[in-house]
Amino acid sequence: MLENLKAATFEVFEGMFFLFPEPPLLEQPVFRGMGVRAWVPVSGPRSFCVGLTVPQSLARKMAANFLGLTPSDLTPEQVQDAVQEGANMVAGSFLARERASAAFHLQPPQSRLVDLGSPHFRLSLNHLLLLVEDDGLEVFVEKL
């Protein structure tokens, strides 16, 4: 499953965001400051979600590359929406790679800002950790 998640992530980041994740590191990438967590609920025989957690710096790179804008021209809504769309594409690619039946339905993506430095912040238990340039990228699948 994680191999399919990884392949889906690489496809989306390289193809739509022109960013190149590196394979998982032995050491956990650094997540600090504010960030964006976006996820796509999947309903069906089992309910789960597929999502991304990224620091703001990576979120801004994603949005800038996606829209062809300079980071200073981006609105906070565009930044959050770009991460949501990234999660949406990763989820779609992941389900196809898993050969999930049509009984599994992708729901509209959701997102929220998160404080990555907060003691209350927890990375998901079932995830991939990648590095994109100097930023951490978490890709996760969680039960709902």
Next chain:
Amino acid sequence: MPYNVLIVDDSATMRALIRKVLAISGFKLGQCFEGANGREGLAILEQHWVDVVLSDIHMPEMDGTAFITALKEHPLWQTIPVVVVSTESREEVLAPFRRLGVAGYIRKPFRPETIRRQLSTLLGEAGTPDAGELEGCDF
């Protein structure tokens, strides 16, 4: 002749990307309308002439299935070509859209030229240098 395009997608960022791709790709773009869901798409069709529709599937309020069904049942709109642009690539999910008469499918993530090629072929501009190959188009 410039073509009017309607983009229906709940992501404003995705709509902006598609609009930008259309604008810079050499596609003869007239007016470009945007709706955040099927309901908004139908409201735009009530008001404006549209030559081709690009629609997402998964949207709140009115999803792509309901939107395209309504469009295909409407006497004036049923001949407008519809291209589904979606993260979905599962055959079981896409088959009902084919039965509805959808003209094409573009999977996200896509390459910018895929959109222009699809539209050029659908709208009869197949004479462009690289319009022969429908990369990423499953229909």
